[in-house]
Amino acid sequence: MSIEQFEKIAGRLDGYRDLVVKLQTDLTAIPAISPKSGGKGERRKTAYVRTFLESLGIEDLESRDAPDPEADGGVRPNLIARIPGRDPSRTLWIMSHVDVVPPGDESKWSSPPWEARLDGDRIYGRGVEDNQQGMVASMILAKAFTEEGITPHWNIALLFVADEEVGSTFGIQYLVKEGNPFSPDDLVVVPDGGEPDGSMIEVAEKAILWTRFRVIGKMTHGSTPERGINASRAAAHLITFLDGLYEDFPEKQDVFDPPISTFEPTKREPNVENVNTVPGEDVFFMDARILPSTSLDEVKAKMRSYCDRIAERFKVEVEMDHPMQEEAAPPTDPESPVVHALAPAIEHVYGVKARPMGIGGGTVAAYIRRSGIPAVVWARMDETLHGFDEYVLIPNIIGDAKVFAFVALKPW
Ligand SMILES: [Zn+2]
Known part of the structure; x- marks a missing residue:
């Protein structure tokens, strides 16, 4: 039953290529740089995401804005969109960050960093991979479920946080401190790092x-x-x-x-x-x-x-x-439910055997792990982030969304 539902969702996602380009283009045109790096924050960009999700008819949208007098509107926005599942005991979280790093010397870019440029399957621009890959995958995932009218097995929560690039004080650290939204049984995925083939599920940091x-x-x-x-x-x-x-x-x-x-x-x-x-x-x-x-x-x-x-x-x-x-955050157990849910989904969608791994540190998942919640960092990406000519592969955005759909539908 749910494998058929997965096929329907996957088919929808395959049809969203033009939408992916549009979302990437619009998001890239709204620079969301932290005040600490000379920008105004994420308010406009997160508002764009909210408007998109509202247009899908998603009703459960929660803003958890952190006050920051230096930022546009005096806040650093954090947004949670929830899609209820049939079994509400567990939630699949996809956490992406809205802020980007400055583009550096713009003359070193082949095209203007704030204008997304399409070249075959690649989209170039500041932020397209870090972390608009995760943001857009979340957005099209929501669209596929609402358009197809399918209720996922687990709840889905799409979390768009501020302030990842300069310490997460106004982003995930704020959320965890001011009423941690996660439960220990939840499946928390942070699509903000990975290998080009999608084979690394990051569970630990030095x-x-x-x-x-x-x-x-x-x-x-x-x-x-x-x-x-x-x-x-x-x-x-x-x-x-x-x-x-x-x-x-x-x-x-x-x-x-x-x-x-x-x-x-x-x-x-x-x-x-x-x-x-x-x-x-x-x-x-x-x-x-x-x-x-x-x-x-x-x-x-x-x-x-x-x-x-x-x-x-x-x-x-x-x-x-x-x-x-x-200090290193407590590692996520390689045998934890999130690893066991993600690995078969990656294998089904990409045909790759993924394995839990530790890296030199440090990712934003550490803040979640320190709060007692097992979280993993996973995406299929080339990791061109922070450099000139940052790019993202459209098939990775659509494929990652399929992986999340597979986990949420639990067709095993
Ligand atoms: Zn990032």
């Missing part, structure tokens, strides 16, 4: 630890090193010492790719202008991505012990601080 190392010696002329202390040499030794972290924390977890904690020296600040000056200070950074089971405090203590050894050996001072640290 902790993020950024560290700034400041090595202080004594500046002198290049010809008289004995009168100073070369901070650059001490820093170089410290960087190689820090490679020891890979041996100190060798644990492996196969759900992650790569399966280990990583400790990479990254940015290095400029020190002296002249070739003939011995630097008195050297500042470099490390980006560490740490498995959830490893203690950040132990990692920091090990880092400190390497700094102390360098300080003693080279008679320098070494300061250490952390411009960013984020």
Whole structure:
């Protein structure tokens, strides 16, 4: 019975190619940039989505706007659209975000970033993939169910959040704090990341630890090193010492790719202008991505012990601080209902065996997981987000909507 219903919905979705192009074009023309990144917020773009859903006859629309005096209208809009199912004990949530990142240097785009450009199956423009792919998939999913007049098995809730790109304070964090809309039995999917073939269901993230190392010696002329202390040499030794972290924390977890904690020296600040000056200070950074089971405090203590050894050996001072640290959210169980519902749907629609995986972090799903709700990040996408010439594939939008329909109809 419900497999026939799925076929009807899938047929509808296949007919929405022109609609997908129109929705993408309209949404792209409304830049929704966070005030923190110099924009006005999402009010107009979310209003467009609301008007579209109202035109379908969807009655259960709930606005959960977060106050933000810097934004257009003084709010950051969050919108929930609900389609009731036959079995109301469980809700399939599709959460997409309305905000986009700025386009950067527009001259580096092949066509204007706020004008969607169609080229075969591709649509180019800022935001078309991140996260209008998820938004448009949600919108056409709603249209297919309402036009076909089919009641899904589970409730469907389409959630359009604000403020994903700069911390989610006014988006999912606000929602979770001010009356968490999710129940532990719900199936929560965040279509905001994935693999080009759709094979990755992201269930876990590593902790993020950024560290700034400041090595202080004594500046002198290049010809008289004995009168100073070369901070650059001490820093170089410290960087190689820090490679020891890979041996100190060798644990492996196969759900992650790569399966280990990583400790990479990254940015290095400029020190002296002249070739003939011995630097008195050297500042470099490390980006560490740490498995959830490893203690950040132990990692920091090990880092400190390497700094102390360098300080003693080279008679320098070494300061250490952390411009960013984020504990890993509790992972979603790879055996959780949302994984078990999504995997067969992906296989049915795309013919791909998807598997639960962990990544280096961090996605917006972490905020949901921390609230005790198992959530996954999944979409079929090339991940062209945030770059120039961002694009989305129309078949992925329609295919992802079919996957969601399959889950909601529960035809197994
Ligand atoms: Zn995104």
